[in-house]
Amino acid sequence: MDWLERMNKALDYIEDSLDDKIDYTKIAQAAYCSEYHFSRMFSSITGISLSEYIRRRRLTLAAFEIQKSDVRVIDVAIKYGYQSADSFSRAFQKTHGIKPSDARNKSVQLKAFPRISFQISIKGDKEMEYRIENIDFELRIVGKSKVVKTSRAFKTIPTLWNGAKKDGFMQQLINMSWENPKCKLESLLGVCGKEAAITDEEFTYFMGVRYDGEAHSHMETIIIPPSTWVVFPNVPDAWKRLYSEWVPTSGYELANLPCIECYYGPKHKPRHELWVPVIPK
Known part of the structure; x- marks a missing residue:
């Protein structure tokens, strides 16, 4: 199917x-x-x-x-x-x-919203760069979460990071990161849907870093099991094209785990990546 x-x-x-x-x-x-x-x-x-x-x-x-x-x-x-x-x-x-x-009243004007159906459309005029990463250990990510309205996510999330920069939380995360590198997820991480469950109107966005030490008392911890990930450069573009272009033809299923936005330090290329958990069909 x-x-x-x-x-x-x-x-x-x-x-x-x-x-x-x-x-x-x-x-x-x-x-x-x-x-x-x-x-x-x-x-x-x-x-x-x-x-x-x-x-x-x-x-x-x-x-x-x-x-x-x-x-x-x-x-x-x-x-x-x-x-x-x-x-x-x-x-x-x-x-x-x-x-x-x-x-x-027969003469009144009403609105009819027709049933949606999905059909094949011709896309792909622009290639999508990606790679597959296998993380064979638990990811322990510490930080804090915020509830985000799905409809405003692309505006709200940058605002959250700007706020974290101003109040010193971002620097605190940076000071904790990269101490014991184990994989390529050694950067500022935005976990989209902390509990791997998302509602239509809002979801939990978690700002943190991979960290194996003892977390500060004001921070939360989430654990992500060993997984396979497809990784795309350029977070905004990847979100726009992931579901409509890559998933339908990839030969992979999406795993029931959160996606991770990965924001690297200065001079790193690319500056950010989207990590999406997948399972081979």
């Missing part, structure tokens, strides 16, 4: 479950992917979060039902996962611009 077929099977599950409770684990299982990566993959390719897509599809079907039948609004609300008529009405009005009861 290829990548395209798996992704569309995940969409089949969503569509079949719009009037029922949707299990995000089952969505990822349908795509043979981890929850961590499926959520990011979906939003990266489509430009919309998974939860927002589901919300829009449910409100589209809800509008069809209200307009075409005399079903009670509260029954439609419950059918599509809303606990009260008020919460449904707010969501409906935010999407369609009118109250649910007004949708019965």
Whole structure:
């Protein structure tokens, strides 16, 4: 089963479950992917979060039902996962611009968000540089975490590092790093999704370094098991192209572990890399 077929099977599950409770684990299982990566993959390719897509599809079907039948609004609300008529009405009005009861008028304008389907598109006019790294020991990373809104991650994360530079935390990490080099992850590390689980709206971003000594009391520690990684230079470009260009044709599956942004010291080339945990198919 290829990548395209798996992704569309995940969409089949969503569509079949719009009037029922949707299990995000089952969505990822349908795509043979981890929850961590499926959520990011979906939003990266489509430009919309998974939860927002589901919300829009449910409100589209809800509008069809209200307009075409005399079903009670509260029954439609419950059918599509809303606990009260008020919460449904707010969501409906935010999407369609009118109250649910007004949708019965045939002349009103509503918004229909069609089902997404993944198709082959021609890309790859620009090559992607990468290498495979095998780390055969546990990575012990110490630092501190911050909750980041997924939609603002590309703006928020640089701000976090700028703040760490100003308050001295970055220098503290630098002083701890590179003491006992064991691999190429000897630099400032941004771990995306500390618990290897990511929600649609936000995730935990961990700023730290690989460190085998005793961590300071104000720092947290995370452990990543021995793993295989695909490594890309240029973090922003790698994030944009990882899911839509490299993964579908690579022959690798994404492992259920966090990705790591690796920021090197002055004069290092490249200046930064994205490390993505993978499993050969």
